[in-house]
Amino acid sequence: MPSNARDHKRPAAAPAVNEAAAWEAMLSLRRRARASALAFPIEIEIVDARLTVQADGAWRLAPEAPAAVAQMIDLYLPCALVPHRRSFVLAHLAQSLDGRIATTGGDSQWLTGEADLDHTHRLRALADAVIVGAATVRQDDPRLTVRRCTGDQPVRVVLDPNLTLSADRHVFSDGAAPTLVLVAADRAGKSMHLGAAEILPLPREGERLAPRAICAALAERGLHWLFVEGGGMTVSGFLAAGVLDRLQIALAPAILGSGRPSLQLPEIGALAGALRPRVRHFRLGDDVMVECLLRD
Numbered sequence: 001m002p003s004n005a006r007d008h009k010r011p012a013a014a015p016a017v018n019e020a021a022a023w024e025a026m027l028s029l030r031r032r033a034r035a036s037a038l039a040f041p042i043e044i045e046i047v048d049a050r051l052t053v054q055a056d057g058a059w060r061l062a063p064e065a066p067a068a069v070a071q072m073i074d075l076y077l078p079c080a081l082v083p084h085r086r087s088f089v090l091a092h093l094a095q096s097l098d099g100r101i102a103t104t105g106g107d108s109q110w111l112t113g114e115a116d117l118d119h120t121h122r123l124r125a126l127a128d129a130v131i132v133g134a135a136t137v138r139q140d141d142p143r144l145t146v147r148r149c150t151g152d153q154p155v156r157v158v159l160d161p162n163l164t165l166s167a168d169r170h171v172f173s174d175g176a177a178p179t180l181v182l183v184a185a186d187r188a189g190k191s192m193h194l195g196a197a198e199i200l201p202l203p204r205e206g207e208r209l210a211p212r213a214i215c216a217a218l219a220e221r222g223l224h225w226l227f228v229e230g231g232g233m234t235v236s237g238f239l240a241a242g243v244l245d246r247l248q249i250a251l252a253p254a255i256l257g258s259g260r261p262s263l264q265l266p267e268i269g270a271l272a273g274a275l276r277p278r279v280r281h282f283r284l285g286d287d288v289m290v291e292c293l294l295r296d
């Protein structure tokens, strides 16, 4: 071997931009947007590529992105760029082809696949707060933390107007993230805590708490980007109240034939009364997610 051949090193191949790096870029943009107003166009390096984002959300990656990275940017960029202190409410439900989110007995783990689960954790990481109804906490005892991706923990918010849940649920006892329990003012007792969670009383509107009042109370605490994670009754209430910016329905290729319903809204007499929002479609493994753009 010639003596100089040993010393000759090939230039290392440049690391290609991948989904993990694109996700870190989305988190970085979210942190910037959360802290102060963004100045457009935004330029950000993702490994060996440069992402340029215009004020209308249009983006370009040079060199061009692989398809999986392009989908990640398409899906999460609007969520990352939500302006400083601007209200943004996104709901997500995983459902079967026949519109069920769980069996009648409440089994919902897992209807959709790994990609949709990863997606749910990413939404938690982008949000200021994640909201669920009392039945979900009773049935699933979820942690509602970010575990399948990097990112900050959102504040956990449980809607339990009648204070029916016990303090041993994970969200009230594990101390993994700050947690609020929203309770009707007429049911709140002297104690302002349920386990490690803080009780936040709100006036009742009929049997329920008005989603608009929920959003306003959370905004007062600096929580503006809200992820409504379920179940069906909770998401339906937010949709009916007109406070959702985006509704994501992940469709699993499964037919349950019976079970807990996804969305339930007041009856309409004619198809002309159907909501027909603009939509975007995303492939998540074997599932297809339809994202409804309810407000610009």
Ligand SMILES: NC(=O)c1ccc[n+]([C@@H]2O[C@H](COP(=O)([O-])OP(=O)(O)OC[C@H]3O[C@@H](n4cnc5c(N)ncnc54)[C@H](OP(=O)(O)O)[C@@H]3O)[C@@H](O)[C@H]2O)c1
Pocket (backbone or CB within 6 Å): 092, 093, 094, 095, 101, 102, 105, 106, 107, 108, 111, 132, 133, 134, 135, 136, 137, 139, 140, 159, 160, 161, 162, 164, 207, 208, 209, 210, 211, 229, 230, 231, 232, 233, 234, 235, 237, 260
């Ligand atoms: N597939 C999915 O994406 C998904 C996601 C989450 C959960 N799940 C499953 O869905 C099931 C639970 O869903 P669900 O539709 O039956 O119930 P849910 O939405 O989890 O909880 C409904 C309850 O939350 C309280 N609540 C909701 N909105 C409220 C509001 N605006 N004001 C006051 N209280 C409010 C009410 O409690 P009160 O009755 O005390 O008034 C209501 O009965 C579980 O089986 C769970 O496993 C599936």
